[in-house]
Amino acid sequence: KAGVTQTPRYLIKTRGQQVTLSCSPISGHRSVSWYQQTPGQGLQFLFEYFSETQRNKGNFPGRFSGRQFSNSRSEMNVSTLELGDSALYLCASRNSPGVLYEQYFGPGTRLTVT
């Protein structure tokens, strides 16, 4: 079974631009969560999508948004990029929420904002 895949793996953007990251979950998994990892703040939960609906959200500004498609693939978008958005963005998939299924992480997208 293929694991969670994320594209692109590396990205360099300029302040003020916007960026879209993509995540394909493990086949059969319908829930996708996104995390931001920085040296200072650690791993912080962004949001979780299930059945094309956002069911959970962390404490991030509205510049961070996401969506999920009918095939469970998910994208996250960050608009008006700031230097502090430089981070490793990880997505994780699990079978479904509401049940104690373990989640599996993708390789991450390293975003650098200059």
Place this chain on the structure above:
Amino acid sequence: ELKVEQNPLFLSMQEGKNYTIYCNYSTTSDRLYWYRQDPGKSLESLFVLLSNGAVKQEGRLMASLDTKARLSTLHITAAVHDLSATYFCAGHLMNRDDKIIFGKGTRLHILP
């Protein structure tokens, strides 16, 4: 709200020694996870602990859970250099929020 604290945040140790990483959490957690992360890489699942008294072992790593003390430990026995990585614990509370909350991680550096 579930909060997860790990200590120490950084640990440098000699090969062959034993040590323990501690993970405290603030409210009842339905599940406790341990992950390993190598530099620049993603998170690899190590253990999932479900109930009080749960103990799981894989090689030189052993994880345990004490739900009454709200404490999980990751014990390293006779450390080897290959175990150098950052280890995260995460709590999972199954309420309407259903979030998985991570500790800040313990960076483990094992000296040859």
